[in-house]
Every structure is written in structure tokens, then in C-alpha cells.
Amino acid sequence: MHSINYLHEGPATVAFREPVAAPEIELLRQVQPQQQADTILGLEGISLSFGGVVALHDIDLTVRSGEIRAIIGPNGAGKSSLINIISGVYRPDRGQVRIGANRFARVPTQKLAHLGIARTFQNLALFKGLSVIDNVISGRAYKVRSTFLAQVLGLGLSRREELDARERAGQILDFLDLTHVSDRLAGTLPYGLQKRVELARAMVAEPAILLLDEPMAGMTAPEKAEMSEFIRAANRQYGTTIILVEHDIGVVMGLSDHIAVLDYGRKIADGTPEEIRADQGVIDAYLGVAPENIDGGGI
Amino acid sequence: MTAIASEFSSSHRIPGWLPPVLLLGVAYLIVPFIGTSYLFEAILLPFLALSLAGVGLNILTGYAGQVSLGSAAFLAVGAFAAYNFNLRVEGLPLIGSIILAGLAAAAIGIVFGLPSLRLKGFYLAVSTLAAQFFVQWALTKFSWFSNDSASGVIDAPALSIAGIAFNGAVGRYLFSLTVVTLLTFLAYRLVSSQSGRNFIAVRDNETAARIIGVPVLKTKLLAFAISSFIIGVAGVLWAFAYLRTVEPAGFNLDRSFQILFIIIIGGLASIRGAFFGAALLVILPLALSRLGSFLLGDVFNSGVLDMSQRIVLGALIILFLILEPDGLVSLWDRIRKRSAAVFGRM
Structure with missing residues (x-):
């Protein structure tokens, strides 16, 4: 492990x-x-x-x-x-x-x-209510150690995690040529792009x-x-x-x-x-x- | 064409923090001086308490996707817990009672949130009814909660924090406003944090959320706890700042539905939506009653008013679900965008 x-x-x-x-x-x-x-x-x-x-x-x-x-x-x-x-x-x-x-x-x-291990799904399994960048950031969820209180108050660890996740998500979006849609709601994208966002969400977990x-x-x-x-x-x-x-x-x-x-x-x-x-x-x-x-x- | 319009509006865009700050400025600096006691007692105080309850329920139902019909139970837990902490713990400041009341509501919320680990949607909604009935029953059955008052009615203590007394309608308004502002700000921070994204992830696709490493069970219980905390504090405002005397019967299923309607009409998964919805639900009955007695005179008695309220509200909810499922918030945003485009052309 x-x-x-x-x-x-x-x-x-x-x-x-x-x-x-x-x-x-x-x-x-x-x-x-x-x-x-x-x-x-x-x-x-x-x-x-x-x-x-x-x-x-x-x-x-x-x-x-x-x-x-x-x-x-x-x-x-x-x-x-x-x-x-x-x-x-x-x-x-x-x-x-x-x-x-x-x-x-x-x-x-x-x-x-x-x-x-990260995966994508045959039928899209994006979080439709989140923007593209937030979907990709959520792919780092398994790394998060900070508690919700630290996140609400913006304490050191949570802030570092957030910045780190955002930066990596930005790099992956760039890599998959999705930067131009990063603020769109994932559910509003055409099918092909949604598939790519799902790939981005899986890849960001490295x-x-x-x-x-x-x-x-x-x-x-x-x-x-x-x-x-x-x-x-x-x-x-x-x-x-x-x-x-x-x-x-x-x-x-x-x-x-x-x-x-x-x-x-x-x-x-x-x-x-x-x-x-x-x-x-x-x-x-x-x-x-x-x-x-x-x-x-x-x- | 649209690209040009949006470019134009974005270059002249008002920063996101400005509207709420302006609104708060008006609420703190202007309203207390021009408002009538009717405005405070009949409109602003219930509006603030219900808005906060809406914010709380929206975290659970709007963001985390867990339907609850037990909001009034958590209002009641908050109100009665604050009353008892205040009564029975010597020297505990009011703010301490309020926080402890919120925590008590959160604890009950976690207990009644446990079924959400197995149940979804409609079945979960039915199981949250258990909270609604159990809490109301317990508060009526055990008179200890209302300090053995024969009628079960409790009288709110005077509001004061750090030696400052919040007397009269204006004082209670400022007190409520401060609590609501603070908790709303924290709620806003929460929903834009990783925990907030986890809520939406669990709501939108639980399997995918689990696979990317979102702690699904913890996230659901956290949503129940935070939502109940906020609704509990809203209950304190409802009892201490708005009504001043409350009984368990005031926190019935109708109240739970009212809060659910607030977030449906206002807009699910939107902090602003709770305020929009609460404003509509507070003003609607008053407006109806004015309009009714103006048009129909004596025929429009309280019975007719009550019925017409239900009919109008029911119709509104159906209309919103069909025409504007994202609520008043998206309606508002659309109007703003369109007017920005119109002004942009001029």
C-alpha cells in the first residue's frame, strides 16, 4: 500500500x-x-x-x-x-x-x-452542478486532510491544499485543452468535452x-x-x-x-x-x- | 453578438462582494432609522430567521442532495435547547447558549441523518419525518423542556451580548441581522470549499464521488450536522428574537414544508436563494391579505385568507418546478444579464 x-x-x-x-x-x-x-x-x-x-x-x-x-x-x-x-x-x-x-x-x-487507481465511466459520471475546474479539483479529494472548519476559516493546511489542487487542475485542463471551458458548468458542455473532463478528473489524481x-x-x-x-x-x-x-x-x-x-x-x-x-x-x-x-x- | 455583450458586461462587472456589502450597509445603517415597528415585527424578523433556516436546509438538500422534511424539528431543538441552557447553566452568556443550542441541534441532526447512509430520495425524506414527529412529541411529553410550564409555552430571555442589550424591535432586528450575516458568511465559505464540493459530488454522483476518494458517509453526516446547526440557531432567532414566546406546536410539519418551499422557490444549492425564497414567503401572505381585503372587503376573512394562501403557494411551487426549477435566483440572474445587455447596447 x-x-x-x-x-x-x-x-x-x-x-x-x-x-x-x-x-x-x-x-x-x-x-x-x-x-x-x-x-x-x-x-x-x-x-x-x-x-x-x-x-x-x-x-x-x-x-x-x-x-x-x-x-x-x-x-x-x-x-x-x-x-x-x-x-x-x-x-x-x-x-x-x-x-x-x-x-x-x-x-x-x-x-x-x-x-x-482512477477511472472514468461508460456513461458520464461528472458532477453536473460543479464547474469544469471544480470537477477536476474534486479529483484530488482523496488527498484532502484538512477539516471542514479549517476550510471555512481558511487556515494554513486547507489553503495550501486548495492552492495545490487548483494549480494541478489548471495544468491538467491545459494538457487536455480544456482551459477555455474551465468555468462552465460541466453539465452544459457537449458530450465529447464532458468525456474529456472526466478524463481530466481522473488524471488529476495522478x-x-x-x-x-x-x-x-x-x-x-x-x-x-x-x-x-x-x-x-x-x-x-x-x-x-x-x-x-x-x-x-x-x-x-x-x-x-x-x-x-x-x-x-x-x-x-x-x-x-x-x-x-x-x-x-x-x-x-x-x-x-x-x-x-x-x-x-x-x- | 452575445459574446460581445458578455465581454462588455464583464469589463464593467461589479465585484462579487459589492452587492452584499451594500445591502448590509443599508440593513445596518438605514433600515433601523426609517423602519416602523410593523416592518421589524411582521416582516424583517421572521424573514431573517426563515432565511437562516433556508440557508441551513439548502446546505443539506440543495448542496448535499439529502431531502429533509424535519427542519422544524431542528428549529425546535435549537429554540428549546437555548432556552434550557440559558435557564439552567449559571453564568452562561447568551452567545454560549446559542452555540450550544446549535451543537445540540447538530447532534440530533447526525442521529436522524444516519438513515441517509442507506436511504435515498423519497425514502430518506420519509425517514426524516421521524425527526419531525419525535422531537415535537418529546418536547410536549416531557415538561422539563419547557421548565414545567403548564401550557408548554416558553418565554424568551432578554437578548444581550457582552453587556449590550438588544431591546425592542430594532435591537432584536440588529441581533438577528448580525447572527444571520455571520452564519451566512461561514456557510458561503463552506460551500465554496472542498467540503462544499464534496457535498455536490455526493449529490450528483455518489459512486463517482466514492471512487475519487470523497468520504461519502462522512460527507453526508457532516451535511446533516452543519445544516442542523444552522437551522438550530435559526430556531433560537425564531423563538428569542421574533416570537418571544413559543410552544412545541409552533414547530409542526407545516413549518418544515415552509422551509422546504423557501429553498425550492428561492433556488436549490444557492445561498442567495434562501433569502429570495424567505422574502417571498414572508411577504406573500401579507400582500395577499392586503389585496384580498382591498378587493373583497369583509368577505375576505381569515379563513379565506388561509385557504387562498395555500392555493397561491401551491400554484407558485408547481409553476416554479415547471418553469424555473432553479428558482428565483436564476430568474434574477437572467433579468440582470438581460438588463446589462440592454444597457450595454445603449
């Missing part, structure tokens, strides 16, 4: 615009002395069912630190369930989630941010792992391209490990280091984009069924 905190505070010390320096990457590896040296997150034998419906069956997955890891599959394949298990929204029937050196039967949602649940759902093609760029930039500049659930195979192929394919709650393939593209099982189960759907449109 402590080592993880240390780990995701690593990038914080790096200037925001600069790429993560090599020593930080080294650091990430040193704190993982287990057999799988650079595994930052692992799922071991995860099964989940709702009533009689099996959502996930015996899923194993390892995520290496610093990579972009995609999970794809048709609707109902269990992708979002997997994200919800990693973030503690669901409790798996069997199996464990390994985060750094910690193993959990159920990931404690309340401590998720402290474990170095997570070691970023879970993105269909970050491009419902976007136009240019918006998707833009979002891909932001995701790639977040990965490169901050060294954030990214786990991404997505429909759009085209986008995923270009973006990811490794891809896992789910079908009916089972993992049917796992490998690099090239391997996935060549995998007969995937072609049969997913790509081959309806060629006109390769762009993800009808799936």
Missing part, C-alpha cells in the same frame, strides 16, 4: 510537460519484486455472475506497468464488469484482484484513489493506473482521434498505465500495447495487436461474424 503510494507519487515530482524520466520507470519496477517483475495489476481466476447469468468466467489478466492495455469484446462480453471489479463496484464470486503487492477479494472502492470504460463511446471520428491522442499523451508524459475498454477495434489496434478479447464472459485471446489481428478465434467470434461491423458501428 505504502509502496504503491510512493509509486504513483513518482510522476508528481516530474514537471508536468516533460516526459517521465527513466529513473521513475525504474522506480516502478523496483517496488514490484515478485516473480512477474513489472506487473502492476493482475486478475486471477475472476468469475462473476448475476443471478444465473455468467458475466465473467475464470478470467486471468496481467497488466504491465506503463503499458496501454485494451479489453475488447462485443456487447455483453463482460468488459465493463471487469472494470467494475477492478474498481470495487462489483465483488467477484471467485478470484482475486492484485494491485501492486496487495491482493483483494473485493477492491475497497473508498481506498481506490489511495491505491493509485494515478498509477487509469481505467477508461469506453472513453470513445458515442464520439464522432475526429473526436475519437483526438481522444486517442490524449490517452497516448497521458500514457507517455505521465507514465500512467492505462486499462481501456472499448468497442472500436480500429482505435484500439492503433493505441494498445496488449489486447485481451472477451466473448460471453470468457477470455478468448490475449496478445499484441498483431497477434489479435491474426487470431482465428477472434476473427470467428468477433471480427468474422459481421465484416461490415469492423469499424465498431453496429456492434
Whole structure:
């Protein structure tokens, strides 16, 4: 737990615009002395069912630190369930989630941010009544130590926390090109921008792992391209490990280091984009069924 | 076009602190000298107490999204607690009684806020009714609370702080004004702090709030505690500065609804909204009664007045919910923006 905190505070010390320096990457590896040296997150034998419906069956997955890891599959394949298990929204029937050196039967949602994990949601989960900048600042909530009285009276610690959160939120807004809307109410923004604000709120926590649940759902093609760029930039500049659930195979192929394919709650393939593209099982189960759907449109 | 107008108004914008400071200047320096006793007793004193109660409820319901129908219970706790602290603790200054009364209301608020950890929306609202009925029952049942007065009525002590006596209608007005100003300022600071953002986060999306590390349970209970504290102090003003003699029956469900209507009509999640709503709810009955007796003469007796009040209020609430869900505050802002644009063109 402590080592993880240390780990995701690593990038914080790096200037925001600069790429993560090599020593930080080294650091990430040193704190993982287990057999799988650079595994930052692992799922071991995860099964989940709702009533009689099996959502996930015996899923194993390892995520290496610093990579972009995609999970794809048709609707109902269990992708979002997997994200919800990693973030503690669901409790798996069997199996464990390994985060750094910690193993959990159920990931404690309340401590998720402290474990170095931030996420976005498939359906927008912004705080509509807050401005964009306040939404992003709230992403630092897990860092707040000051009491409400100190905040009301504007005492030292609370003032420092507020300034720090505001500054970091400003940097992230700048990074994601959202500064021009920072004072707008989040609920009044167009859909694509709201998705980006959600990414900003997750990034401002400086997570070691970023879970993105269909970050491009419902976007136009240019918006998707833009979002891909932001995701790639977040990965490169901050060294954030990214786990991404997505429909759009085209986008995923270009973006990811490794891809896992789910079908009916089972993992049917796992490998690099090239391997996935060549995998007969995937072609049969997913790509081959309806060629006109390769762009993800009808799936 | 609109961009030009907004640019124009922003370059000439009045700083945010100016209107409240001007308003306070008028309230402190002009109103005490020109106001009639009717203005203080019938309008300003209830307005101030209800505004403060509205500010309190707005923190809980408007900001933190926890619906409560128990506001009158916390008014009562505040009033009766202050009365008893003042009566039974030797040498405790009035200000001490008021703070302790607020804390007592906050403690009761936390207890009745516990169901909010499991219940939401409509179900929570129903569970807060428990506070409403329990407090009223306890205050009536145990005559100790009203110092064994046969009727359950308590008489307020004289208001004085640090040797300064606040006598007469003007004195009680200044006393209320000071308390309301102070607490409103603190409430404003609160809602623009991290705790205030946490309130809105829990209201708008509880799961997302939990995932980003907002302590959801603590935040809900904090909202109940702070809201009840403020409403409790409002209860002290209601009892000590406005009515002077109160009984538990005065803090019934109607009063709870009145405060809820204040924040709905004034504007949820807005500190100003509580004042707008309270002004409307205090003035409306007076205006109706004047208008009614002017138009209808003797036919417009108190029974008709009471009924017409309810009808008009009910209609107003439906109208606001449909046409202006953000309340008088957003109406006011729209008018101001439009007039700024008009002046900008001239």
C-alpha cells in the first residue's frame, strides 16, 4: 500500500510537460519484486455472475506497468464488469484482484484513489452542478486532510491544499485543452468535452493506473482521434498505465500495447495487436461474424 | 453578438462582494432609522430567521442532495435547547447558549441523518419525518423542556451580548441581522470549499464521488450536522428574537414544508436563494391579505385568507418546478444579464 503510494507519487515530482524520466520507470519496477517483475495489476481466476447469468468466467489478466492495455469484446462480453471489479463496484464470486503487492477479494472502492487507481465511466459520471475546474479539483479529494472548519476559516493546511489542487487542475485542463471551458458548468458542455473532463478528473489524481470504460463511446471520428491522442499523451508524459475498454477495434489496434478479447464472459485471446489481428478465434467470434461491423458501428 | 455583450458586461462587472456589502450597509445603517415597528415585527424578523433556516436546509438538500422534511424539528431543538441552557447553566452568556443550542441541534441532526447512509430520495425524506414527529412529541411529553410550564409555552430571555442589550424591535432586528450575516458568511465559505464540493459530488454522483476518494458517509453526516446547526440557531432567532414566546406546536410539519418551499422557490444549492425564497414567503401572505381585503372587503376573512394562501403557494411551487426549477435566483440572474445587455447596447 505504502509502496504503491510512493509509486504513483513518482510522476508528481516530474514537471508536468516533460516526459517521465527513466529513473521513475525504474522506480516502478523496483517496488514490484515478485516473480512477474513489472506487473502492476493482475486478475486471477475472476468469475462473476448475476443471478444465473455468467458475466465473467475464470478470467486471468496481467497488466504491465506503463503499458496501454485494451479489453475488447462485443456487447455483453463482460468488459465493463471487469472494470467494475477492478474498481470495487462489483465483488467477484471467485478470484482475486492484485494491485501492486496487495491482493483483494473485493477492491475497497473508498481506498481506490489511495491505491493509485482512477477511472472514468461508460456513461458520464461528472458532477453536473460543479464547474469544469471544480470537477477536476474534486479529483484530488482523496488527498484532502484538512477539516471542514479549517476550510471555512481558511487556515494554513486547507489553503495550501486548495492552492495545490487548483494549480494541478489548471495544468491538467491545459494538457487536455480544456482551459477555455474551465468555468462552465460541466453539465452544459457537449458530450465529447464532458468525456474529456472526466478524463481530466481522473488524471488529476495522478494515478498509477487509469481505467477508461469506453472513453470513445458515442464520439464522432475526429473526436475519437483526438481522444486517442490524449490517452497516448497521458500514457507517455505521465507514465500512467492505462486499462481501456472499448468497442472500436480500429482505435484500439492503433493505441494498445496488449489486447485481451472477451466473448460471453470468457477470455478468448490475449496478445499484441498483431497477434489479435491474426487470431482465428477472434476473427470467428468477433471480427468474422459481421465484416461490415469492423469499424465498431453496429456492434 | 452575445459574446460581445458578455465581454462588455464583464469589463464593467461589479465585484462579487459589492452587492452584499451594500445591502448590509443599508440593513445596518438605514433600515433601523426609517423602519416602523410593523416592518421589524411582521416582516424583517421572521424573514431573517426563515432565511437562516433556508440557508441551513439548502446546505443539506440543495448542496448535499439529502431531502429533509424535519427542519422544524431542528428549529425546535435549537429554540428549546437555548432556552434550557440559558435557564439552567449559571453564568452562561447568551452567545454560549446559542452555540450550544446549535451543537445540540447538530447532534440530533447526525442521529436522524444516519438513515441517509442507506436511504435515498423519497425514502430518506420519509425517514426524516421521524425527526419531525419525535422531537415535537418529546418536547410536549416531557415538561422539563419547557421548565414545567403548564401550557408548554416558553418565554424568551432578554437578548444581550457582552453587556449590550438588544431591546425592542430594532435591537432584536440588529441581533438577528448580525447572527444571520455571520452564519451566512461561514456557510458561503463552506460551500465554496472542498467540503462544499464534496457535498455536490455526493449529490450528483455518489459512486463517482466514492471512487475519487470523497468520504461519502462522512460527507453526508457532516451535511446533516452543519445544516442542523444552522437551522438550530435559526430556531433560537425564531423563538428569542421574533416570537418571544413559543410552544412545541409552533414547530409542526407545516413549518418544515415552509422551509422546504423557501429553498425550492428561492433556488436549490444557492445561498442567495434562501433569502429570495424567505422574502417571498414572508411577504406573500401579507400582500395577499392586503389585496384580498382591498378587493373583497369583509368577505375576505381569515379563513379565506388561509385557504387562498395555500392555493397561491401551491400554484407558485408547481409553476416554479415547471418553469424555473432553479428558482428565483436564476430568474434574477437572467433579468440582470438581460438588463446589462440592454444597457450595454445603449
